[in-house]
Amino acid sequence: xxxxxxxxxxxxxxxxxxxxxxxxxxxxxxxxxxxxxxxxxxxxxxxxxxxxxxxxxxxxxxxxxxxxxxxxxxxxxxxxxxxxxxxxxxxxxxxxxxxxxxxxxxxxxxxxx
Amino acid sequence: xxxxxxxxxxxxxxxxxxxxxxxxxxxxxxxxxxxxxxxxxxxxxxxxxxxxxxxxxxxxxxxxxxxxxxxxxxxxxxxxxxxxxxxxxxxxxxxxxxxxxxxxxxxxxxxxxxxxxxxxxxxxxxxxxxxxxxxxxxxxxxxxxxxxxxxxxxxxxxxxxxxxxxxxxxxxxxxxxxxxxxxxxxxxxxxxxxxxxxxxxxxxxxxxxxxxxxxxxxxxxxxxxxxxxxxxxxxxxxxxxxxxxxxxxxxxxxxxxxxxxxxxxxxxxxxxxxx
Numbered sequence: 001x002x003x004x005x006x007x008x009x010x011x012x013x014x015x016x017x018x019x020x021x022x023x024x025x026x027x028x029x030x031x032x033x034x035x036x037x038x039x040x041x042x043x044x045x046x047x048x049x050x051x052x053x054x055x056x057x058x059x060x061x062x063x064x065x066x067x068x069x070x071x072x073x074x075x076x077x078x079x080x081x082x083x084x085x086x087x088x089x090x091x092x093x094x095x096x097x098x099x100x101x102x103x104x105x106x107x108x109x110x111x112x113x
Numbered sequence: 114x115x116x117x118x119x120x121x122x123x124x125x126x127x128x129x130x131x132x133x134x135x136x137x138x139x140x141x142x143x144x145x146x147x148x149x150x151x152x153x154x155x156x157x158x159x160x161x162x163x164x165x166x167x168x169x170x171x172x173x174x175x176x177x178x179x180x181x182x183x184x185x186x187x188x189x190x191x192x193x194x195x196x197x198x199x200x201x202x203x204x205x206x207x208x209x210x211x212x213x214x215x216x217x218x219x220x221x222x223x224x225x226x227x228x229x230x231x232x233x234x235x236x237x238x239x240x241x242x243x244x245x246x247x248x249x250x251x252x253x254x255x256x257x258x259x260x261x262x263x264x265x266x267x268x269x270x271x272x273x274x275x276x277x278x279x280x281x282x283x284x285x286x287x288x289x290x291x292x293x294x295x296x297x298x299x300x301x302x303x304x305x306x307x308x309x310x311x312x313x314x315x316x317x318x319x320x321x322x323x324x325x326x327x328x329x330x331x332x333x334x335x336x337x338x339x340x341x342x343x344x345x346x347x348x349x350x351x352x353x354x355x356x357x358x359x360x361x362x363x364x365x366x367x368x369x370x371x372x373x374x375x376x377x378x379x380x381x382x383x384x385x386x387x388x
Contacts, residue, residue, distance in 0.1 A: 021171060105294075
């Protein structure tokens with residue numbers, strides 16, 4: 001999608017936390033990326049290295065935790081897993097699904113020094 | 114770069130915005146001298162023994178778009194305080210957004226107070242087209258950026274100053290991908306799809322049609338000349354977003370446009386209730 005600007009957003013958050021939490025170097029970043037967030041993990045990794053060059057996160061390791069897309073099926077009245085927004089319910093094939101999870105793009109944890 | 118408002122980001126240019134606001138937050142006296150830090154109790158195991166790694170873990174659980182969302186909340190509050198209904202128009206390039214907008218303005222400007230924020234990578238052509246209709250318009254050039262963000266809109270509001278009780282249209286950069294993720298503080302996203310595009314765009318670009326509350330199917334005067342299955346297109350849109358409303362319009366012939374105007378007026382009235 002727009003992984004470059006997302007990585008710039010990550011860098012901004014890292015810089016904010018470096019000030020408030022008092023660290024100088026980021027060694028590892030754990031990101032939670034939902035299956036429906038529109039973010040390509042490969043593109044994110046590629047942009048991450050480029051954006052973090054010569055910053056406090058220079059050569060930091062990026063760990064991406066993929067979260068599944070989840071939806072509430074109105075027919076089955078339960079939560080089911082979906083790969084894409086227009087997927088039918090894997091159990092009853094209905095399209096009456098309400099997406100309930102999987103659009104996360106979140107920095108979960110940092111290893112800092 | 115300014116981390117309070119994120120100013121100075123690359124090539125974004127907002128017409129008439131001189132960046133004259135006070136950046137005194139750069140000048141705070143908070144000096145960090147970490148070079149002298151010798152607290153060995155800050156490692157992952159809180160080890161006080163020498164020779165162990167000083168790295169530590171920080172759980173921050175922070176949304177990458179959190180900054181944008183904060184600006185969006187501030188914009189939304191501003192819109193509510195000034196009773197401005199804001200619509201974020203999104204589409205592919207060439208769907209007829211600007212034509213639809215100029216026609217809508219011409220037809221509604223006697224009844225409603227209107228203003229427009231135009232987003233494009235380059236040129237002020239679209240804002241110029243809008244100004245010819247006589248309403249206030251402001252161009253934002255995103256440079257290399259593929260979408261408008263809430264921070265740009267916040268600054269645009271300072272220059273544009275939309276009237277109280279008005280309707281503000283934000284014409285986003287022509288792109289069905291990135292603008293879906295960026296909340297600008299608008300009341301509704303309106304997706305515009307023209308019949309000269311593929312009818313399967315809603316399932317090709319699901320994020321955008323999921324985020325939109327209204328879909329305008331534009332250029333329906335061309336239906337006799339193109340292969341476009343309207344019912345199929347609407348069915349696809351409902352698969353992605355069962356709640357999306359679809360209006361068929363032609364900004365050229367005017368067909369169906371009164372429904373769109375009625376939708377704007379009704380939405381505005383609904384937003385006013387209880388304010």
